[in-house]
Amino acid sequence: MKALLLIAHGSRRTASNEEVFALAERLKSSCAHQYSILQAGFLEITTPSIATAIENCVAAGATSITVLPYFLNSGIHVIKDIPDSIEQAQIKFPTVEINMAEHIGASELMMPLLIDAANAVN
């Protein structure tokens, strides 16, 4: 059973965190045929943490988890913090396949998205 785990930074502003949960809900609808389980998790400030979100996915029956960093830059969070959390979870759940996707800022689709967002103004 496959799970998709959307990881955002986490904000002190509740509305920002709710945007992430709402995005995860929309992803859940769009990806139900691919991912039986869809969770949101946060690097810091708010919950669930990455560790807890992975545990929740495993508790729900996930045998494969794709961790998708909702981050624009390849900073320390993307390079070290999220991989470290995944490594710890992998030790805890050795039989579950846990993979990390590229952070979204690296997506080839970012360029057309930016152009579309700019053009929507004109």
Place this chain on the structure above:
Amino acid sequence: MKALLLIAHGSRRTASNEEVFALAERLKSSCAHQYSILQAGFLEITTPSIATAIENCVAAGATSITVLPYFLNSGIHVIKDIPDSIEQAQIKFPTVEINMAEHIGASELMMPLLIDAANAVN
């Protein structure tokens, strides 16, 4: 003459800021037919500031500037800080049309981007 101004948060990590400049360069190539001028600017921590970036666009001959926030959440930066900077610039340059695009997290193309990024793992 139209300008596109990509505004990122700004990071203490030089490589993150360089990613923004690199993205702006790629946008410049992709959008040359639409925007004669393409600049990157930063809300804080690094330069050019939004004010300076807008001044640079005007100095380069821009009569219309689209400010595109490279932000995922509709936090205080998107709701207040960037609009405030635009408002100040608008007072300084009353004949230049300055519009703010939606932050990229609000794009309808974010959903297919996320799905594509997740699927690239499998």
